[in-house]
Amino acid sequence: MSTLLDGLNPNQREAVTTLEGPLLIVAGPGSGKTRVIVHRIAYLVREAGVSPYRICAVTFTNRAAREMLERLQRLLGAQAEHLTCGTFHAFCAGILRREGKAIGLASSFTIYDEEDQRAVLKRAVEEAGFDPKRYNLSTIHHAISGAKARLLGPEGYQAHAHTYLEQVIAQVYQRYQTLLTQSQAVDFDDLLLLTYQLFRDHPQVLHKYQERYLHLLIDEFQDTNPAQYALAKQVAGKWRNICVVGDPDQSIYSWRHADIRNILDFRKDFPDCKIVYLEENYRSTPPILQAAEGVISANTQRIAKRLVPVRTGGAPIVLHEAYNEDEEASWVAGEIERLVRSGVARYRHCVVLYRTHAQSRALEEAFLRHGIPYRVVGAIRFYRRREVKDLLAYLRLLVNPADTISLQRVVNTPPRGIGQKAQDALLRHAQTLGKAPAEVLLQEGEGIPLSGPPLSALRRFADLLRRLTPLAHSLDLVALMDIVLEETGYKEWLLAQEDGEARWENLVELRGLASEFKDLPPPQGLLTFLERVSLVSEQDELEGQQDVVTLLTLHQAKGLEFPVVFLVGLEEGVLPHYRSLDTPEEIEEERRLLYVGMTRAQERLYLLRAFRRHLAGGSQPTLPSRFLQDLPPQVVRGAPPAQARPTPPPTPSKAPPPPFKTGDRVRHARFGEGLVVAISPSGNEHEVTVQFDLAGVKRLLYPIAPLERVG
DNA sequence: GTACTACTGATTTTT
DNA sequence: TCAGTAGTAC
Ligand SMILES: Nc1ncnc2c1ncn2[C@@H]1O[C@H](COP(=O)(O)OP(=O)(O)OP(=O)(O)O)[C@@H](O)[C@H]1O
Numbered sequence: 001m002s003t004l005l006d007g008l009n010p011n012q013r014e015a016v017t018t019l020e021g022p023l024l025i026v027a028g029p030g031s032g033k034t035r036v037i038v039h040r041i042a043y044l045v046r047e048a049g050v051s052p053y054r055i056c057a058v059t060f061t062n063r064a065a066r067e068m069l070e071r072l073q074r075l076l077g078a079q080a081e082h083l084t085c086g087t088f089h090a091f092c093a094g095i096l097r098r099e100g101k102a103i104g105l106a107s108s109f110t111i112y113d114e115e116d117q118r119a120v121l122k123r124a125v126e127e128a129g130f131d132p133k134r135y136n137l138s139t140i141h142h143a144i145s146g147a148k149a150r151l152l153g154p155e156g157y158q159a160h161a162h163t164y165l166e167q168v169i170a171q172v173y174q175r176y177q178t179l180l181t182q183s184q185a186v187d188f189d190d191l192l193l194l195t196y197q198l199f200r201d202h203p204q205v206l207h208k209y210q211e212r213y214l215h216l217l218i219d220e221f222q223d224t225n226p227a228q229y230a231l232a233k234q235v236a237g238k239w240r241n242i243c244v245v246g247d248p249d250q251s252i253y254s255w256r257h258a259d260i261r262n263i264l265d266f267r268k269d270f271p272d273c274k275i276v277y278l279e280e281n282y283r284s285t286p287p288i289l290q291a292a293e294g295v296i297s298a299n300t301q302r303i304a305k306r307l308v309p310v311r312t313g314g315a316p317i318v319l320h321e322a323y324n325e326d327e328e329a330s331w332v333a334g335e336i337e338r339l340v341r342s343g344v345a346r347y348r349h350c351v352v353l354y355r356t357h358a359q360s361r362a363l364e365e366a367f368l369r370h371g372i373p374y375r376v377v378g379a380i381r382f383y384r385r386r387e388v389k390d391l392l393a394y395l396r397l398l399v400n401p402a403d404t405i406s407l408q409r410v411v412n413t414p415p416r417g418i419g420q421k422a423q424d425a426l427l428r429h430a431q432t433l434g435k436a437p438a439e440v441l442l443q444e445g446e447g448i449p450l451s452g453p454p455l456s457a458l459r460r461f462a463d464l465l466r467r468l469t470p471l472a473h474s475l476d477l478v479a480l481m482d483i484v485l486e487e488t489g490y491k492e493w494l495l496a497q498e499d500g501e502a503r504w505e506n507l508v509e510l511r512g513l514a515s516e517f518k519d520l521p522p523p524q525g526l527l528t529f530l531e532r533v534s535l536v537s538e539q540d541e542l543e544g545q546q547d548v549v550t551l552l553t554l555h556q557a558k559g560l561e562f563p564v565v566f567l568v569g570l571e572e573g574v575l576p577h578y579r580s581l582d583t584p585e586e587i588e589e590e591r592r593l594l595y596v597g598m599t600r601a602q603e604r605l606y607l608l609r610a611f612r613r614h615l616a617g618g619s620q621p622t623l624p625s626r627f628l629q630d631l632p633p634q635v636v637r638g639a640p641p642a643q644a645r646p647t648p649p650p651t652p653s654k655a656p657p658p659p660f661k662t663g664d665r666v667r668h669a670r671f672g673e674g675l676v677v678a679i680s681p682s683g684n685e686h687e688v689t690v691q692f693d694l695a696g697v698k699r700l701l702y703p704i705a706p707l708e709r710v711g
Numbered sequence: 712g713t714a715c716t717a718c719t720g721a722t723t724t725t726t
Numbered sequence: 727t728c729a730g731t732a733g734t735a736c
Contacts (some may be wrong), residue, residue, distance in 0.1 A: 061725095062726075088726080090726090188725090191726090255724065355724075401719090412712095415712080419713080420712085454712090579723060
């Protein structure tokens with residue numbers, strides 16, 4: 001009966017059995033946070049008699065959601081199916097599908113991925129009258145995404161736009177949003193923002209969900225953004241049974257606008273909240289935990305937490321310095337071989353973690369040489385492959401003719417003689433009619449200012465669309481895919497391409513994935529499939545069964561645990577990454593990334609660095625990561641720590657004072673231009689506080705940060 | 712309109 | 727080092 005509480009310590013029990021009111025759980029890695037969420041849900045259902053239908057659990061990744069559901073299925077059986085369990089994005093997508101009408105969004109709306117968003121953005125920049133080459137699309141995209149994460153629509157952003165660049169962005173944002181709306185499409189951030197606005201402006205819709213969700217639970221709360229927190233407050237507004245779980249030291253997504261201040265705000269917004277601390281670590285051996293503590297305690301912007309290992313004994317951390325990345329990889333491969341041969345571990349117990357995907361290459365080569373089975377959770381995601389996106393674009397277009405980006409993608413793929421000029425004519429014509437281009441084609445297609453071969457090519461394409469569109473509503477998904485591939489000539493064309501066979505295989509695989517949805521009634525199967533494809537990424541498919549070594553980025557490793565962990569590339573420029581060296585905040589986040597990586601390990605932890613590494617062309621000498629200095633020597637075996645602490649980065653003993661003063665305008669390679677607010681000496685450097693036009697206030701170390709005076 | 716070549720420019724992390 | 731693009735030739 002109370003087996004649910006048996007495997008829990010007193011604090012965990014308290015967190016599981018405190019059912020009423022707001023609850024904040026703050027705890028370090030391996031302290032059982034996720035376990036508490038799972039058991040709390042099971043307890044709510046089994047002991048408190050709460051209907052699973054009335055519980056909503058939010059996770060950080062789809063994979064985490066699936067794992068949580070699997071664990072709950074074991075505890076609750078079939079009842080678990082009625083739980084709502086997913087990421088904020090998936091949760092919002094579902095709400096918008098059902099309730100979007102209220103804000104003018106058709107239930108067949110399309111979710112644009114990064115690439116699609118960029119295409120829209122480029123067009124928005126042009127249409128707003130700016131030269132897309134003069135503005136960095138990534139900067140603008142990041143700014144718009146940041147605005148949305150802070151719940152600012154175009155008008156709201158405009159109101160805060162002071163500098164010229166911000167004004168430009170405000171106009172582009174406005175245009176970008178119009179284009180999305182016209183295409184009945186949303187980007188990732190819109191999923192959150194639009195749901196928030198829907199709830200805000202349509203109380204009757206909000207009430208429905210407020211009433212339903214008696215309990216809301218949020219995992220990895222330290223990596224939520226303001227929009228997500230606002231949504232959580234809306235949904236929990238009626239019952240106020242909101243339970244959030246997080247660890248500020250594991251916050252590693254601030255670049256995606258996550259904000260740890262949500263934890264502080266939670267205490268302010270719910271002053272009656274109960275706070276539970278979990279202070280026992282069940283995962284790692286004491287040396288691993290001690291080493292990780294050593295690293296994280298060097299962060300200044302942090303509140304120390306107690307974290308006591310439950311386990312005893314344990315091997316010391318192994319530090320290894322290799323000559324270059326190839327030898328680093330070989331060493332890892334050799335060590336894994338040794339562990340497996342001696343029966344200490346199996347392949348599937350080992351994981352190799354790195355800062356960037358590019359680092360996986362040397363490892364893969366070494367594993368191939370050594371005949372070690374492995375799996376990389378890659379950067380080139382399956383669903384982003386050209387041929388996969390082409391087919392998906394055809395499918396999207398059939399359910400959402402307003403989707404102009406998809407139309408542009410497929411209208412001349414395979415080549416049909418509809419070039420840039422014909423496409424422009426169609427787009428312009430549609431614009432004057434106030435309709436979507438594909439709708440113009442579907443309806444009559446007359447009046448397009450074209451003649452001759454381009455016009456007949458366009459007419460043939462219109463016929464194709466007219467033939468295929470009704471099939472989306474009558475055929476099952478797999479049959480539909482087959483017909484589309486045949487009728488569009490895509491299959492034939494693809495197979496005639498250079499690497500056509502291999503790319504065709506990807507479509508066969510996609511078809512296999514789609515078969516899961518083939519039994520849903522016609523348009524539903526397609527809609528569900530398209531949504532899944534937009535929200536699910538490859539690492540969500542991480543299956544634990546096969547006996548292979550796993551290769552992951554540090555970000556992907558969040559929330560996982562492995563008996564044996566190898567962390568490679570512990571060098572200045574790699575970890576901390578050279579693109580994250582400019583502000584103390586960025587460097588602290590890099591340090592947290594290392595902390596997250598180290599605390600994945602249960603039994604054995606290896607830290608590696610290479611003396612030389614391939615960067616931008618040639619092989620270059622490296623310096624050991626500054627974070628290695630903070631490893632307590634008594635828990636480390638391997639290269640003497642003294643070696644790991646030559647002078648911190650390339651700082652000459654006395655740096656020159658900055659050639660600017662408070663009030664001057666300066667330029668930074670990444671943050672753009674801004675105003676110097678303060679300068680103060682800091683060690684050998686000067687800490688310069690700059691109010692950037694776009695990037696906000698940053699503290700930078702001159703001359704480490706590339707700042708130059710302008711004007 | 713299409714296909715190829717030569718050049719440029721920029722290099723993190725992802726729901 | 728390489729990928730994406732702009733420009734050119736057919
Ligand atoms: N009371 C307990 N008794 C035994 N094992 C426990 C207990 N609590 C947690 N564990 C184990 O500790 C490990 C870590 O738990 P869990 O993944 O829930 O921690 P977490 O706090 O979510 O970690 P992280 O923040 O690093 O993701 C798991 O293997 C879990 O089974």
